[in-house]
Amino acid sequence: MTQRDTHRTIALTDQRNTCLPLPITLQNASLPLGSNGQLLDTRGRALRDLRISVTDRCNFRCNYCMPKEIFDKDHVYLKHADLLSFEEITRLASIFVAQGVQKIRLTGGEPLLRKNIERLIEQLANLRTPEGKALDLTLTTNGSLLARKARDLKSAGLQRVTVSLDGLNDAVFRQMNDVDFPVADVLHGIDAAREAGLGPIKINMVVKRGTNEAEILPMAQRFKGSGMVLRFIEYMDVGATNSWRMHEVMPSCEVVQLIQSVLPLVQLEASQPGETAERWGYADALGRHDSAAGEIGVISSVTQAFCSSCNRARLSTEGQLYLCLFAQQGYDLRSLVRKPSSDAELANTIGNIWQGRTDRYSELRSALPQDAGAPTRRIEMSYIGG
Numbered sequence: 001m002t003q004r005d006t007h008r009t010i011a012l013t014d015q016r017n018t019c020l021p022l023p024i025t026l027q028n029a030s031l032p033l034g035s036n037g038q039l040l041d042t043r044g045r046a047l048r049d050l051r052i053s054v055t056d057r058c059n060f061r062c063n064y065c066m067p068k069e070i071f072d073k074d075h076v077y078l079k080h081a082d083l084l085s086f087e088e089i090t091r092l093a094s095i096f097v098a099q100g101v102q103k104i105r106l107t108g109g110e111p112l113l114r115k116n117i118e119r120l121i122e123q124l125a126n127l128r129t130p131e132g133k134a135l136d137l138t139l140t141t142n143g144s145l146l147a148r149k150a151r152d153l154k155s156a157g158l159q160r161v162t163v164s165l166d167g168l169n170d171a172v173f174r175q176m177n178d179v180d181f182p183v184a185d186v187l188h189g190i191d192a193a194r195e196a197g198l199g200p201i202k203i204n205m206v207v208k209r210g211t212n213e214a215e216i217l218p219m220a221q222r223f224k225g226s227g228m229v230l231r232f233i234e235y236m237d238v239g240a241t242n243s244w245r246m247h248e249v250m251p252s253c254e255v256v257q258l259i260q261s262v263l264p265l266v267q268l269e270a271s272q273p274g275e276t277a278e279r280w281g282y283a284d285a286l287g288r289h290d291s292a293a294g295e296i297g298v299i300s301s302v303t304q305a306f307c308s309s310c311n312r313a314r315l316s317t318e319g320q321l322y323l324c325l326f327a328q329q330g331y332d333l334r335s336l337v338r339k340p341s342s343d344a345e346l347a348n349t350i351g352n353i354w355q356g357r358t359d360r361y362s363e364l365r366s367a368l369p370q371d372a373g374a375p376t377r378r379i380e381m382s383y384i385g386g
């Protein structure tokens, strides 16, 4: 068997089609809630953040996410009929919002590849929390289509975007996206997003040791004082196709040290509970945070588990609910939405699922040997979104 054949035995399709049994739900039963009326899981974590994947397709082949050898021309993507429609997504989202979700992030695959995504954004932008507040509505994109779409996204009601950018050096960037996409086009996209008012913009850089660590300082220098927050993300063992190894992870503490050696930083407090990024502000000559220079964030998904405050649920492209980025299976909400189920039934099912949540993969991983590879049966990031 060749290396390529070995990869091919990874049952992506099987994983997408198996799901956990839905909890039995009594239509009018009311769910026990936390003292402040919040829906809590078994570890007391509230449901606050919903990530919705709108497509499993992407025009990039980042090797940490959709390696070319696996996601090649023979890869079978979901059929259009299998995807949740915009109406189904909005109905489910409205129920999640009634259950406590305050922030929705659209993701993928590449979310801007989903046809008429602006229509979905319009629908989601009309949702209100039980307190009558608009949602924090955002989207993560590789930026390749932003220059063309930024204004329409803003008019549709999108508030802000996060753009993934793994380096400024064109050769490194082309190597990382593996489809020879020029960095200049993403930078134009970022400019267009800024001009359209899609801010504050966050820039996500996945750091892979041996590939793009030389880009850390140029990226920090470029975005310092720009009003955008650059976040460095540890390369994660998500999915089962990226051949992840611990020695390719550059711990966030090393990233901070490297930047500190040239651009002094001071640590800042988390701006909200459950925030995944540790915040570091650029310091002035007196060692205080210089707010005009801005800040960076580091997301230490591998070296510092933040499961204890994880308040995220993920809805896959075909309507499976995942309670953890590293889950092996999801709950099939599409089957419920597509048969005549009342909103109360859906709400109770979602509530029961969340209340039974025990997930804490990253905490458990910390106990594994340093260079243990990733388990092979896991769902792909491009399917449930980052």
Ligand code: SAM
Pocket (backbone or CB within 6 Å): 058, 064, 065, 107, 108, 109, 110, 111, 140, 141, 142, 143, 162, 163, 164, 204, 206, 233, 234, 235, 236, 237, 238, 242, 381, 382, 385, 386
């Ligand atoms: N295509 C869009 C993009 O790249 O921004 C949205 C989907 S992508 C799966 C969401 C985020 O996940 C991106 O910021 C990407 O860099 C990150 N990501 C994907 N695979 C990762 C990995 N193995 N480790 C850390 N971050 C990863």
Ligand code: SF4
Pocket (backbone or CB within 6 Å): 058, 059, 060, 061, 062, 065, 066, 108, 109, 110, 142, 164, 382
């Ligand atoms: Fe596509 Fe985003 Fe994955 Fe890169 S990280 S392959 S852009 S989905």
Ligand code: SF4
Pocket (backbone or CB within 6 Å): 305, 306, 307, 308, 310, 323, 324, 325, 326, 359, 360, 361, 362, 363
């Ligand atoms: Fe949340 Fe799972 Fe990540 Fe822990 S490992 S922070 S539970 S998504």
